[in-house]
Amino acid sequence: GQNIDQPTEMTATEGAIVQINCTYQTSGFNGLFWYQQHAGEAPTFLSYNVLDGLEEKGRFSSFLSRSKGYSYLLLKELQMKDSASYLCAVRDSNYQLIWGAGTKLIIKP
Amino acid sequence: GAVVSQHPSRVICKSGTSVKIECRSLDFQATTMFWYRQFPKQSLMLMATSNEGSKATYEQGVEKDKFLINHASLTLSTLTVTSAHPEDSSFYICSAQNLAGGDTGELFFGEGSRLTVL
Numbered sequence: 001g002q003n004i005d006q007p008t009e010m011t012a013t014e015g016a017i018v019q020i021n022c023t024y025q026t027s028g029f030n031g032l033f034w035y036q037q038h039a040g041e042a043p044t045f046l047s048y049n050v051l052d053g054l055e056e057k058g059r060f061s062s063f064l065s066r067s068k069g070y071s072y073l074l075l076k077e078l079q080m081k082d083s084a085s086y087l088c089a090v091r092d093s094n095y096q097l098i099w100g101a102g103t104k105l106i107i108k109p
Numbered sequence: 110g111a112v113v114s115q116h117p118s119r120v121i122c123k124s125g126t127s128v129k130i131e132c133r134s135l136d137f138q139a140t141t142m143f144w145y146r147q148f149p150k151q152s153l154m155l156m157a158t159s160n161e162g163s164k165a166t167y168e169q170g171v172e173k174d175k176f177l178i179n180h181a182s183l184t185l186s187t188l189t190v191t192s193a194h195p196e197d198s199s200f201y202i203c204s205a206q207n208l209a210g211g212d213t214g215e216l217f218f219g220e221g222s223r224l225t226v227l
Contacts, residue, residue, distance in 0.1 A: 033215070033216075035216075040200075040221075040223070041220070041221065042115075042202050042204075042218035042219060042220055042221040043153070043202075043218050044218070045215045045216065045217070048215060087152065087153070096155075097143075097155070097216070099152045099153045099154075099155075100152060101151065101152040
């Protein structure tokens with residue numbers, strides 16, 4: 001079966017760095033996405049990786065290793081507004097998006 | 110970036126009534142829209158893929174007669190929850206891809222509609 005694993009919850013301190021991991025097992029691979037979702041709101045796009053390596057976008061970076069079925073989202077200089085759920089999603093060989101359950105990130109002052 | 114608008118954002122209805130949720134792509138044409146449901150503290154669950162001018166493709170376990178999807182134009186898809194019951198209370202979200210300029214796979218989400226069935 002297809003599976004996306006990410007931690008349920010993480011806690012970090014304002015101003016620090018946090019890494020949210022995502023491992024996947026899917027039938028085929030056509031890209032991995034990270035979305036941010038604040039409570040009660042729709043997800044917003046953060047990043048897209050289809051080739052191995054690191055994609056940097058401001059305070060957020062996303063890394064992909066296709067051979068390991070692994071990705072991480074790195075958030076630097078954490079701000080209180082970064083408190084949200086972070087969803088990892090993989091597009092499989094049928095171009096279907098498989099969603100992880102999300103990681104709830106709690107930022108403490 | 111592309112904008113998707115969803116309406117209403119919140120709706121409360123009595124059990125047995127039907128509720129219609131609209132999803133519009135405001136600045137691009139969306140041949141395909143996706144409808145998701147999300148229960149509290151759970152991930153997004155794809156309900157159906159809505160294709161303009163054709164019947165929607167429903168995921169396994171989703172009742173097509175209960176969740177009616179209409180995609181009459183390139184900018185509008187509607188989800189109607191028929192004969193709603195309390196167990197249908199959930200957060201419903203639509204999304205669309207803007208394929209103009211190449212497919213990055215990015216989904217643009219509507220604001221979501223929180224349905225509460227009494």
